[in-house]
Amino acid sequence: MQQRRLGRLGHHSSVLIYGAAALAEVDQDVADASVQLALDAGINHFDVAASYGDAELRLGPWMPTIRDRIFLATKTGLRDREAAWAQINRSLERLQTDRVDLIQVHAVGDLAELDLVTGPGGSLEAVVRAREEGLAAAIGITGHGHQAPATHLEALARFPFDTVLTPLNYVLSQDPAYLADYQALVAEAQAQDVGLMIIKAASRRNWPEEPVEHAYGTWYEPFDDQERIGAAVAWVLSHPEVTGIATPGDVRLLPLLVEAERRLPGIGLADAEQVLARAGDYSSPFIHIPF
Numbered sequence: 001m002q003q004r005r006l007g008r009l010g011h012h013s014s015v016l017i018y019g020a021a022a023l024a025e026v027d028q029d030v031a032d033a034s035v036q037l038a039l040d041a042g043i044n045h046f047d048v049a050a051s052y053g054d055a056e057l058r059l060g061p062w063m064p065t066i067r068d069r070i071f072l073a074t075k076t077g078l079r080d081r082e083a084a085w086a087q088i089n090r091s092l093e094r095l096q097t098d099r100v101d102l103i104q105v106h107a108v109g110d111l112a113e114l115d116l117v118t119g120p121g122g123s124l125e126a127v128v129r130a131r132e133e134g135l136a137a138a139i140g141i142t143g144h145g146h147q148a149p150a151t152h153l154e155a156l157a158r159f160p161f162d163t164v165l166t167p168l169n170y171v172l173s174q175d176p177a178y179l180a181d182y183q184a185l186v187a188e189a190q191a192q193d194v195g196l197m198i199i200k201a202a203s204r205r206n207w208p209e210e211p212v213e214h215a216y217g218t219w220y221e222p223f224d225d226q227e228r229i230g231a232a233v234a235w236v237l238s239h240p241e242v243t244g245i246a247t248p249g250d251v252r253l254l255p256l257l258v259e260a261e262r263r264l265p266g267i268g269l270a271d272a273e274q275v276l277a278r279a280g281d282y283s284s285p286f287i288h289i290p291f
Contacts, residue, residue: 001014001015001016001041001042001043001261002014002015002237002261002264003015003044004242004243004244005195005243006045006071006163006195006197006243006244007162007163007189007192007193007194007195007196007243008162008192008193008194008195009101009102009137009138009162009163009195011045011071011101012044013044013045013071013195013243013244014042014043014044014045014244015237015242015243015244015245015261016038016041016043016244016245016247016257016258016261017043017045017046017047017197017244017245017246017247018035018038018043018045018046018047018246018247018254019047019199019246019247019248019249020046020047020048020049020052020055020056020058020059021048021049021052021055021217021218021249022034022055022217022247022248022249022250022251022253022254023048023052023053023054023055023058023059023251024052024053024054024055024217024249025053025054025217026054026058026251028058028061030251031058031059031251032061032062033251034251034254035058035059035062037254037255037258038254038258039066041258041261043258044069044070044071045070045071045073045244046059046070046071046072046073047073047074047075047165047197047246048072048073048074048075048091048095049074049075049076049077049104049106050074050075050076050077050087050088050090050091050094051075051077051106052249056074056091056094056095057094059095060094060095060096060097061096063095063096063097064096067097071101071102072095072097072100072101072102073100073101073102073103073104073140074088074091074095074100074102074103074104075103075104075105075106075142076088076091076103076104076105076106076123076126076127077105077106077107078123079113079116079117079122079123080121080122080123081121081122081123081125081126082126083123084123084126084127085126085129085130088103088126088127088130088135088136089135092135098135099134099135099136099137100135100136100137101136101137101138102136102137102138102139102140102162102163103127103130103131103135103136103138103139103140104139104140104141104142104163104165105117105123105124105127105139105140105141105142106142106143107142107143107144108141108142108143108151108152108155109143109144109145109147109148109151110143110145110147110148110151111147111151111154113143113151114151114154114155114158117141118155118158118159124139124159127139138162138163139159139161139162139163140161140162140163140164140165140195141155141161141163141164141165142164142165142166142199143165143166143167144167144199144200144286144289145167145286145289146175146178146284146286147181148166148167149166149167149178149181149182149184149185150181150184150185152164152166152185153181153184153185153188156185156188156189156192156194157188160192161194162194162195163194163195163196163197164185164189164194164195164196164197165197165198165199165246166182166185166196166197166198166199167198167199167200167285167286168182168198168200168201168236168239168242169200169201169202169203169232169235169236170231170232170235170272170273170276170277170282171276171282171283171284172200172284175284186239186241189241190241195243196241196242196243197242197243197244197245197246198236198242198244198245198246199245199246200220200285201232201233201235201236201245201246202222202223202229202232202233202245202247202248202253202257203218203220203221203222203223203248203285204220204221204222204223204228204279204281204282204283204285205220205221205281205282205283205284205285205287206220206221206283206285206287206288207219207220207221208221216248216249216250216252216253217249217250218248218249218250218253219249219289219290219291220285221285222248222250222253223279224253224256225256226256226259226260227275228275228276228279229253229256229257229259229260230259230260230263230267230272230275231267231271231272231273231275231276232260232272232276233245233257233260233261233264234260234264234267234268234269234271234272235269235272235273235276237261237264238269238272245257
């Protein structure tokens with residue numbers, strides 16, 4: 001699998017980042033099969049979070065054998081320093097490791113959330129402590145929503161985050177204001193040599209109100225056919241500033257992403273845009289965020 005340098009951290013991460021939200025509600029056997037598929041495909045970067053159900057517990061049994069072979073990232077979504085510190089330590093216990101490569105302050109999608117994270121007594125202080133004490137090698141920030149790129153740009157002005165995980169896909173890029181914010185973030189990330197990772201590459205839209213039962217465990221409706229998944233992956237990875245794409249939060253979608261990466265040499269940017277431009281019911285997943 002293609003790899004790209006994760007900014008100044010220097011790690012060469014696979015362009016598909018294993019989105020371990022997919023393990024939130026599966027049993028260990030299903031988790032094991034998915035992790036093995038990822039490893040066999042060449043994925044060497046795993047991204048999890050304390051808030052992803054049982055995902056840390058599902059990854060934990062793998063750590064004795066693969067910890068030194070992968071880049072391991074987790075996240076804290078808490079805002080209080082002491083609560084976040086306790087959560088970080090609990091994550092290490094659940095992951096059966098004494099260190100991670102990256103801890104990210106999670107779901108920081110607007111300035112109000114950024115103020116909580118970076119203010120006195122905020123969770124950033126806990127993450128910095130984790131780095132100082134050797135529990136984490138690097139610090140990142142993530143976030144959803146239409147304000148995420150602008151918020152992450154401001155975050156880089158307040159603190160030297162090593163990585164940013166921000167949303168991008170073809171339909172979001174069609175909004176001139178969103179695209180301008182994203183491009184400003186890219187410029188600053190490149191100036192600081194920050195690793196830039198992408199979420200929601202394969203998102204199609206918010207789930208419609210019907211049916212009540214969603215076909216996938218993702219909070220948004222994803223593309224789930226090879227043509228459009230392939231186009232979505234190819235479009236995002238056509239951006240050289242992007243280190244990698246976090247795979248969607250359902251184990252059943254991972255094979256489609258792996259196949260999409262395998263087919264990248266045969267999908268040009270114009271072809272990808274043509275496929276996505278004619279995709280039906282394609283819209284921002286942030287029209288309604290259900291959390």
